[in-house]
Amino acid sequence: MRLQELLAHLHDFTSKGNANPFITSLEMDSREVKKGSLFFCVKGSTFDGHSFAKQAEEKGAVTIIAQEDVDVSIPVIKVRDTKRVMAVLADAFYNHPTQKLQLIGVTGTNGKTSITHIVEQICQAAGRKTGLIGTMYTKIGTTKIEMKNTTPESLFLQKSFQRMVAEKVETAIMEVSSHALDIGRVHGCDFDIAVFSNLTQDHLDYHGTMHEYRRVKGLLFTGLGYRFDPNRPKFAVLNADDPATLEYIRSTSATIITYGINQSSDIMAKNISMTASGTTFELITPVGSYNINMRLIGMFSVYNVLAAIATCMVSRIPLSTIIGAVETVTGVPGRFEIVDKGQDFTVIVDYAHTPDSLRSVLNTVKQFSYGKVIVVIGCGGDRDRSKRPIMAQIAVSNADVSIFTSDNPRSEDPIQILKDMEAGVKGETYITIPDREKAIFYAVSNAGEGDIIIIAGKGHETYQIIGENTYDFDDRLVAARAIKELI
């Protein structure tokens, strides 16, 4: 594609002359630059991409897009915000792939991964070819690519969509993080259906206030505000029981479909009953009521399933297919995943790493436990510090035994993170074991018949980040080993 053809998609930039090189690839990492690349200078937390402009030129870049002056002899296009421009140009470069498939975006504090996976399984039951982008991986057909971000940078995102189109994917389902909405990673994405799960405290280190966090999440429903934003979503699927929904209803021009348990909504669950092996409920829809008997457990799972049912109804999948699929849906790895090695107590690994998700998981297990509830919990380093004392308090108020430990301390001192957690505990007892492996072993050695151990925070993750190093660590494998060695 020629540079001027790409620039036709921008309205706010400055450039000297009308150079029109042929662009062979878009890159934001100078190490990936090839002959003919267009290089975006992105300011990161470790590096400033502007300092790699010269290196990009030397490696064959033919154009630089930058926010600041750079010293190169190839054409430089100056813009106000490289990341937003990158998203718009990636959409154009890859020939607007999201206009060629049905795109479903799921946002909210908790439930994004589960909802996207349930929608994926329902779509597949309906015979559709799907693509999926989220915290765990990007999945196109049977190919899985592991990811660093919940919502990848736009270059990877649009390239993945292009590949989905080439592979005849009909429905792409993606998690949309608030960071991605704020940074503009999803500019240019043509969302057909935007889904909201819930909004509770998280990421305040980034957004500052809940008000700002709520506003940013809302961008998925109101549109992303860019002139070339192809569309507002056509449909908004909203959780009627979450207070933020009222704000989104007021500000979106999409057709609204609500789901919920408490507030009157289009899709509802009534008469919910739960055991350790599944959940039953009455599904109420505008076209009739149905008894659902599913293998997923917990009120949060009912909400996730309602969101997925509403989304798939909007996506024009027959209700009989949806219900059939929901009843056979199994969990997502690391989400309420049971580690069963024949022991007489239950071990559950869950990704709960926010106050609300921790409370939900503990409340759920309390409903069917007939022994002690033991929780192993830590809080991430270099992430929202304000949630640490809150999560510790939720643990001690809802579990019989609370074990505080480490969860990706990153550059922070693990002991200081634990102190931040302990500051939230007023009077109740807890145990602190900084080494996560030892904490899990302690939990297993103290569990008896009928007890439930919740190992919270890491879920599907297979690593522990301490300082600059990433170590292999999988809660499921450690728990299995502890059971084998101790029981």
Ligand SMILES: CC(=O)N[C@H]1[C@@H](OP(=O)(O)OP(=O)(O)OC[C@H]2O[C@@H](n3ccc(=O)[nH]c3=O)[C@H](O)[C@@H]2O)O[C@H](CO)[C@@H](O)[C@@H]1O[C@H](C)C(=O)N[C@@H](C)C(=O)N[C@H](CCC(=O)O)C(=O)O
């Ligand atoms: C703060 C932030 O958004 N960081 C993202 C950023 O990394 P960074 O700022 O460290 O980048 P950097 O290493 O400083 O480099 C800056 C630029 O120089 C370039 N560079 C670097 C070295 C070099 O030799 N040549 C070169 O060109 C880099 O390619 C980059 O373009 O660019 C990376 C590559 O795209 C991202 O993976 C990374 O996300 C990190 C992992 C992150 O944690 N982001 C958070 C804020 C985030 O986005 N989270 C949300 C929500 C998660 C949730 O829901 O819990 C998400 O969607 O993941």
